[in-house]
Amino acid sequence: MPSLNGKVALVTGGSNGIGRAIAERLGRDGATVAITYARDEAAAKDTVAGIEADGGRAFALQVELGGSDDATRLWAAFDEAGREHVPDGKLDILVHNAAAGSFVTLPDLTQEDFDRVFAVNVRAPFFVTQAALPRLRDGGRIIAISSLAATLATPGTIAYSASKGALDAFTLSLAKELGPRGITVNAVSPAIVLTRHHDRLKENPEAAAREAARVALGRLGEPADIADFVAFLASDDARWITGQVLDVTGGTEI
Template identity: 80%
Template structure:
């Protein structure tokens, strides 16, 4: 079995379910030691770790609620504690910002509390987690941000979420320039509709899913593995000449 990420260490925020879990499993199969964060679903996090280890990989999980004061400091403290037997030097090669908070309110109904929560998780956390990671991240490493089609497609009903993902894409561009001299690439992956628990309505309603699929050039809705495989490419040496990009992973939605 090919292991292009052998001896690499990856951290994925929100890695216990959906896209994050698919990414964790794929990077584990590719040979990386995988750390995942989870907010509350300890059972799902354990399933993710067990699945990677049962396939011969190495993984560990750490509990962390993003969007809270000092979450960056607490994340790396938890990483060192949980990963003492896996990553004794505390270094890493791949940092993936996947955890996100949603918002389903138009501007007229949006509260300050909801806005602050979305930006704290989707923008502030990646900023300061990355800042604190700079001494840990090895030269030639990877930072990968999971963005959204909502950043570039008008979606008034998710205006705060959309704006936060637009900010994350801007962060990607500037960070790529800043970390370029160290050989670290920084890219965003922009999924469309992916059939995870966030889209239970579509998974339970084939007619509604078929209607949404009509907007997709490839004629179907996405699966978590569709995103994970792209992330695996960006995490590998094959992507060494790609940086500062927002890469569409929508199957050609709304083109």
């Protein structure tokens, strides 16, 4: 039997890439899945349709994270869009996947770029979680998608790397705070995953081979590699794991 029957999950940034793979996997495992998207309505509808075609239940809500009232808007949209699927507004699994990138070194970093990255990658998870706490059932799961960039020197993504380091610290402290409620809080740390953001590697076999050579398992990650591990953390099998930043990189740079 699916391990998440009766559970409700929210995946931010769930219409593409890793987020979509997570939403699809949680749906297959029996959860009712809500996804947020910023602008790509067609992709969000396609993700929901795919989950439903596999026998699952899903709905989408349009919320662009990074604004001062994004948490309020997100949960209002959740209640509106999920009225049929989640009439009590409660939640079991919260996956912080939505992220903003920054691909410049410090000399070229602007304050506007820094603020945007931290607003989406740090402030949004903080306050979306804060607003979710009354909804989150005891024994629930909070899972953040971090990055190997938080612990591996990557000058070309310095703001993004710092934001993921902050997310890791958030994970550790929140796990301690929510432990008495049986809620586990963990972060998943991927390296390169072949999503639309890495189309350049799909089009350049030599560059892809160089990146794959850094990975002990000899290939680059796929969204399903991350989604399957997130599904494990969301399940009861992971009930004794909390406060961890878990390397899911195939052994990159070990």
